[in-house]
Amino acid sequence: MVVEIVLLSIVSVRSLNFTEHISGDCLDDNNNKNNNNSTTDILLQRQKRQTQRSSKCASTGMNWNKYQSAKTINNYIQCLSSKYRGKATLINIGRSTQGQQLKIVHVRSGTGSKRAIFIDGGIHAREWISPAAVTYILRELVENSNSYKSLLSKFDFFILPLMNPDGYEFSRSKNNRLWRKNRSINSQGGCKGVDLNRNFSYKWGGKGSSNNKCQEHYRGPRAFSEPESRAVRDFIMSRRKQIKMYLTFHSWGQMILYPWGYDRRVIAKDKRDLDRVGKVGARAMGRRYQVGPAATVNYEAAGASDDWAKGAAGIKYSYTVELPDTGKYKFTLPSSRIARTGLEATRAVTAMANELAKTDV
Numbered sequence: 194m195v196v197e198i199v200l201l202s203i204v205s206v207r208s209l210n211f212t213e214h215i216s217g218d219c220l221d222d223n224n225n226k227n228n229n230n231s232t233t234d235i236l237l238q239r240q241k242r243q244t245q246r247s248s249k250c251a252s253t254g255m256n257w258n259k260y261q262s263a264k265t266i267n268n269y270i271q272c273l274s275s276k277y278r279g280k281a282t283l284i285n286i287g288r289s290t291q292g293q294q295l296k297i298v299h300v301r302s303g304t305g306s307k308r309a310i311f312i313d314g315g316i317h318a319r320e321w322i323s324p325a326a327v328t329y330i331l332r333e334l335v336e337n338s339n340s341y342k343s344l345l346s347k348f349d350f351f352i353l354p355l356m357n358p359d360g361y362e363f364s365r366s367k368n369n370r371l372w373r374k375n376r377s378i379n380s381q382g383g384c385k386g387v388d389l390n391r392n393f394s395y396k397w398g399g400k401g402s403s404n405n406k407c408q409e410h411y412r413g414p415r416a417f418s419e420p421e422s423r424a425v426r427d428f429i430m431s432r433r434k435q436i437k438m439y440l441t442f443h444s445w446g447q448m449i450l451y452p453w454g455y456d457r458r459v460i461a462k463d464k465r466d467l468d469r470v471g472k473v474g475a476r477a478m479g480r481r482y483q484v485g486p487a488a489t490v491n492y493e494a495a496g497a498s499d500d501w502a503k504g505a506a507g508i509k510y511s512y513t514v515e516l517p518d519t520g521k522y523k524f525t526l527p528s529s530r531i532a533r534t535g536l537e538a539t540r541a542v543t544a545m546a547n548e549l550a551k552t553d554v
């Protein structure tokens with residue numbers, strides 16, 4: 194009981210800028226970790242109550258208790274843009290293979306152009322926790338923007354919750370839960386789908402990608418053969434000077450990865466900077482995350498979006514975040530884990546952005 198009272202008083206002190214405060218906690222220490230988890234529980238409960246009470250977009254059916262359809266996600270972001278004018282603006286960047294609109298939310302406070310952070314989710318269809326966590330980040334930045342005043346005074350955000358809506362919806366249909374690619378028609382009657390995260394042009398066609406249409410890592414007939422990857426390319430290139438960090442959310446593995454992914458023998462010249470900001474993100478998550486070059490910590494994979502963002506678009510800080518877990522549930526993380534994972538991801542983004550703000554990128 195005494196412990197609870199102490200924790201509650203900590204929470205009340207932190208009630209506004211909790212993310213920015215908590216992100217600095219030392220989480221390697223077990224006691225701190227336990228405290229942090231208890232604090233997280235309280236915060237999650239409180240946030241849930243607040244959101245249910247105050248969300249102007251509750252009527253869309255959006256919540257973080259279950260995995261949502263592409264339609265609900267789209268309705269939610271549409272609603273944000275109409276209820277929070279000036280804070281959330283929709284940008285249509287193109288259509289998917291099957292004609293679904295790809296929508297970025299531009300999140301900002303005030304007017305004028307600031308440095309920006311680009312976040313995407315759902316490149317891989319079966320990684321449902323990715324769009325769930327990215328929409329959670331979006332919810333925090335827009336619907337709880339008072340808690341992120343300092344962050345939003347420094348950065349704009351461009352958030353694409355669902356890069357591969359066709360694949361995502363297909364993975365929600367019966368017996369297709371582990372579908373990974375988009376739904377491109379490669380040949381009449383043949384295998385469908387291209388791995389969008391092997392379809393970007395930087396070192397396209399190299400290791401860890403396949404030229405076999407039936408393989409999960411099929412890279413497509415040429416770089417940017419797919420409308421989804423082209424839409425992201427065109428948007429980022431049009432804002433490449435403004436965007437200072439690229440963050441793409443995947444699962445699973447609990448890793449924060451940075452370039453290069455295409456070849457483990459090639460080390461980024463600014464590895465120390467990438468590592469420093471990556472570790473700040475990992476610490477803020479409050480659970481063990483590995484940090485390092487994608488090709489060494491994970492595996493070699495050419496044509497991925499993070500290598501392209503750095504190598505072709507020139508965005509120095511480029512990361513792939515592999516969300517939980519570490520292998521028990523893999524791609525089928527229970528929906529009871531969504532809110533916590535979303536909160537952790539929000540903390541990581543906040544901490545990494547604040548670290549970035551210290552440098553003159």
Ligand SMILES: [Zn+2]
Binds near residue numbers: 317320443444
């Ligand atoms: Zn993935």
